[in-house]
Amino acid sequence: MNNIISNLNRDGSLASPWQQSNILHVNNNGDLSELFDCLVVGAGITGLTAALQLQKAGKKVVVAEAYTVGYGTTGGTSSHINTFADTTYTEAESAFGEEGAILFAQAVKGGLNIIKQNVEQYNIDCDLSFKPGYLYAEDEKQAKELDDIYKGATKVGVDVDYVEYVPVNVPYQKALVFTGQAQFHPIKYLNSLADEFIKSGGLLLQNSRVEEVETSIDIHVAKIAGAGVKAKTVIYATHMPPGINNLNMRCAPYRSYVLGVKLVGDNYPDALVYDLQEPYHYIRTHIIDGEKYLLIGGNDHKTGHDDEEAAFNDLEQYTRQYYDVEAVVYKWSSQYYVPADGLPYVGQMPDRADGIYAATGFNGNGMMLGSISGTILADLVMGKENALADLFSIKRFKPVDGFTEFVKENADVAWHFIADRFKAEDLQQLNEITAGMGKLVKIDGKKVAAYRDNDGTLHTLSSVCPHMGCTVKWNASETSWDCPCHGARYDVDGNVVTGPAMHHLEKINI
Known part of the structure; x- marks a missing residue:
């Protein structure tokens, strides 16, 4: 028997247009006492891609999702699908050699092809369309960077060329066009994968x-709602696998911000467009309920750092500078992880028992890299060779040029372990916290995470992230407590909304 779940949740108070869609999700019941070939944890693009491939191959698979399909970053993506990535092919060659760069390019294009093939094979209506992708430089420094990107892309076989015209209102000096880029509605796509998985005999929880x-x-037992679910293998498709592991120190959590804007007139770009600012902006058009919207994103920063409202305000100011804005209809943010050496970590977890797999570090390119990672993981579970497995292996360690940034990221983490917990601050008292405000306050010498809801009720929690002991920060935009060290996030009652934390924030009675 199937249960219909109509309340699509997400990991924050601001929903993307995809997560505001009226899409019903099917949840099916099954015999949890049987032995599964694979337990997939997480129903985003990585988990459902792997689960469907395994189920179609005759494996017995169960998917366990803490909330609903598309709850996390897949449901919060701007859904750009590219043949290039944030880690350039020149950077990939520097770190992994020419063969590694070629394989990386094949992985990125492979992720796009997986989406295309699934849409065609299962007749998925998810607004998939193919557009040119433009990348432009605004000054001489960026022009040199653009030339490096062109050289690296052509060397690995990516279809790219210089172009005179870019469909944006921003002045630019030089530009590239990548053919065959794509966009889609990620929740429609995910929901169809879930439906096909269930039709094939898979169990979705x-x-x-x-x-x-x-x-x-030989057998791993997962505790789910008090029941023990047995599986021969486990795939963590949760962005960052839960608990403390070496991936915490090899990936840095970031948030990116997106606006959905109505323009005066019909001057919407029929393309995917990117600049080379740091952080860069990304732009495209999508038709939602018959209306065109300009989706413009950027202003990325480390989770728990900087001012989230300021990020939205700066993005809106940038948009209004170059476009005739009628109204900002949507705004949301989402989380991704930047890997230490630029490539995803996919495969057997080195600090866990055999048959425990994970995938993370997609660096903002999760639609392609999440899709290809799902295929890699499915192949590993089935004992099949995959040409990308060694390149993306979690067991690799590459002390490359970017390693200094890796050290910087973790020096920042170490600072938060110490300074956030013991630095003296002038904090406001509890009675000064107004409705809708969250703040760290000192009570009896201890930092407390305090939030007052619109009814005037005060919610007080331990400020110490139970993952590894950092102090959480208030995120006013998403109404959440965010850990600046490894990216765990919690709602106002302390419940985990984003891993890697496995336990909720402790409630404090005052």
């Missing part, structure tokens, strides 16, 4: 958090 996994040589 939503609102079913995996509380812990007891591992052994």
Whole structure:
């Protein structure tokens, strides 16, 4: 018997247009006492791609999602699908050699092809369309960077060329066009993958958090709502796998911001467009409920750092500078992880028992890299060779040029371990916290995360992230407490909304 779940949740108070769609999600019941070939934790693009491929191959698969399909970053993406990535092919060659760069390019294009093939094979109506992608430089420094990107892309076989015209209102000096880029509605796509997975005999459990996994040589037992679910293998498709592991120190959590804007007139670009600012802006057009919207994103920063409202305000100011804005209809943010050496980490977790797999570090390119990672993980579970497995292996360690940034990221983490917990600050008292405000306050010498809701009720929690002990920060835009060290996020009652934390913030009675 199938249960219909109509309340599509997401990991913040601001929903993307995809997550505001009236899409019903099917949840099916099954026999949880049987032994599964694979337990997939997380129903985003990585998890459902892997689960569907395994189920179609005759494996017995269960997907456990803590909330609903598309709850996390897949549902919060701007859904750009490219043949190039944030880690340039020149950078990939510097770190992994020419063969590694070629494989990386094949992985990125492979992710696009997986989406295309699934849409065609399963007749998925998800607004998939193919557009040119433009990348432009605004000054001489950026022009040199653009030339490097062109050289690296052509060397690995990506279809790119210089172009005179870019459909934007921003002045530019030089530009590239990448053919065959794409865009789609990610929740429509995910929902169709979930439906096809269920039709193929797969078991989908939503609102079913995996509380812990007891591992052994042949069988792993996951605790889900008090029940023990047994599986031969486990895939963590949760962005960052839960708990403390070495990936925490090899990936840095970032948030990116997006506006959905109505313009005066019909001057919407029929393309995907990117600049080379730091952080860069990304732009495209999407038709939602018959209306065109300009989707413009950027202003990325580390999770728990900087001012989230300021990021939205700066993005809106930038948009109004170059476009005739009628209204800002949507605004939302989403989380991604930047890997230390530029490439995703996919495969067997080195600090766990055999058969425990994960994928993370997609660096803002999750539609392509999440899709190809799902295929890699499915192949690993089935014992099949995959040409990308070694390149993306979690067991690799590459002390490359970018390693200084890696050290910087983790020096920043170490600072938050110490300074946030013990630095003396002049904090406002509890009675000065107004409705809708969250703030760290000192009570009896201890920092407390305090939030007052619109009814005047005060919610007080321990400020210490139970993952590894950092102090959380208030995110006013998403009404959440965010950890600046490894990206765990919590709602105002302390419940985990984004891993890697496995436990909620402790409630404090005052």
